[in-house]
Amino acid sequence: MSLLTGFAERDGFSADPAHIYLSAGASSGVNTLLHILCAAPTSGILVPIPQYPLYTASLSVLNATCVPYYLDEASQWGTSLEAIKEAYTTAKSNGTDVRAIVVINPGNPTGASLSEADIRSVLGFAAEEKLVVMADEVYQTNVFVGKFFSFRQVLLTLQKENPAKYGGVELASLHSISKGMVGECGHRGGYFDLIGFNKEVEEQIYKFVSITLCAPVIGQCLVELMVNPPQPGDPSYPLYEREYNSIFEGLKQRATALYEAFKEMEGVACGEPQGSMYLFPTIHVPPKAADAARAEGRTPDEFYCMRLLEATGVCVVPGSGFGQKEGTLHFRTTFLAPGTEWVGSIKKFHKEFIDKYQ
């Protein structure tokens, strides 16, 4: 019952165990939900861009339609209701049967942590257009600025305020043991929780997950440990709290160190670290570097990332792997590696790169 206690503590609303499904990490939950949501090549799913490529890859396997909506870099990579509406309307007019909207919060690769207002507007749109909401909330404890609002908490609040409008919203929220301060990536543990799903649809979900028999048992145990951590007074609480805080502070310090470095790098622009495990700066590369990239058959961001890897051993991922607005360039960097000397190597490389191609 402790998974339920965890939900109640986080959101202020109790949960129903009948609608919580253990999964082999959030990836497996996403796979299940997209299998059930997509029925034909015209089935469309709104996916944020930039996105974690699991979504486009899974939709490609299912031969369904990805309906991309751009996040708003100018507003700290928040959701833009206007961009969502535009993507939705265009897709509908092209004959796409848009069935759901995916939100990754905190963001991967963007590092954004959505405001309650953003979440309310996404849920409002989902209610109006009868879209299933898939909230990928695997970075929910990786929040440096402000507070994490779960889609579940906001939806249940809206349902109290306006049951007529929000009573019918179908929400799936996903979590994982691979992120946060737990970070048990290889054990493939996670769960998803369903709110308001149509009974017949949920029966299909139950049947679908039954094919694979069970999620890995160690992953299941780690889910339990994650959602039911030691409490004040428990013998292991002081050690747990010390370790948890030290991992959290380490991530925050390294995020800040990276952010400060990016501020000083010519042609690099990055918002303040908010959450998840990533920064996703914009980079401007000199035209000569773009020419050199073309000569290698690479995009300019791929070219930049390859040169960085060769020069420093630091591996970052080009923005083109996640999707980015035409004409813009980014890369995603984690701040998981201990120490901060590698931040200095990136800075040094960048200066040399700019000097070389300027």
Next chain:
Amino acid sequence: MSLLTGFAERDGFSADPAHIYLSAGASSGVNTLLHILCAAPTSGILVPIPQYPLYTASLSVLNATCVPYYLDEASQWGTSLEAIKEAYTTAKSNGTDVRAIVVINPGNPTGASLSEADIRSVLGFAAEEKLVVMADEVYQTNVFVGKFFSFRQVLLTLQKENPAKYGGVELASLHSISKGMVGECGHRGGYFDLIGFNKEVEEQIYKFVSITLCAPVIGQCLVELMVNPPQPGDPSYPLYEREYNSIFEGLKQRATALYEAFKEMEGVACGEPQGSMYLFPTIHVPPKAADAARAEGRTPDEFYCMRLLEATGVCVVPGSGFGQKEGTLHFRTTFLAPGTEWVGSIKKFHKEFIDKYQ
């Protein structure tokens, strides 16, 4: 490299690590392979009947066509080339694009262990018709009679004998940590090995498995321990050997006890235990029992299994869950539970059931 040593020792042919894929149990491997093999609703896969329902369930998710072929109960549930050809020809004439044949050896639910001759004839047919062979060999160490022949070993032997005919055969063989004497079911570990796959197809398999990042790490470790067990002279060898043999002998004794009991039960017919973890006897129920089943909205085998469960606490699975020839009835029983007193309870129940409905 020890997975390779295991292959070489079992089959007498070395293996190439580039074509071995770790998976979250054999189920996940089957899911991967069927995803890649099926392209349209007309894509057909030959599946043995009776079968482990993973195959029909996965084909249903993929909206592809299951092409059932019956195993030959009269020949210890071996494969019948005639039955395979008939199923294939009928499916082709109905417009089904038959792409692969699944073989479960040792069998689930049948308990059969295929002869080398059966395997040769399946491979011969696959070579002639250019069918991919999916060999589900998760029970390969659960063999009580004779020797286990892997499809890999037989194919590689045939390729030496007749390269022109067998050189192009594409074989996927699957294994798991959930069975055998290891029995680490919940950890979701396994692998599949590909022989002769088209390069472009294998690239798609590689991409597909990359979406889920990795198989559970503990499952990966257990795969290593399974294929590279302690060797004579190792400190843990005597204990390992004792435990392995005692599990093996326990399974064999219970299988034999069940078999002896079935021989004495009126209207029950069962072949000698050969392999896997199951017996799959034919049952004949009195017409009155069939009427009582109909009144409950159950098939006669479901009815029998429910009454057995209620009377004894022993859970067996009706043959209709696996597929069986029209007009025949079976149930699948494992012999995993320790002790043999439950064999006596089945016998006692059966007598009472027959007495009641005769």
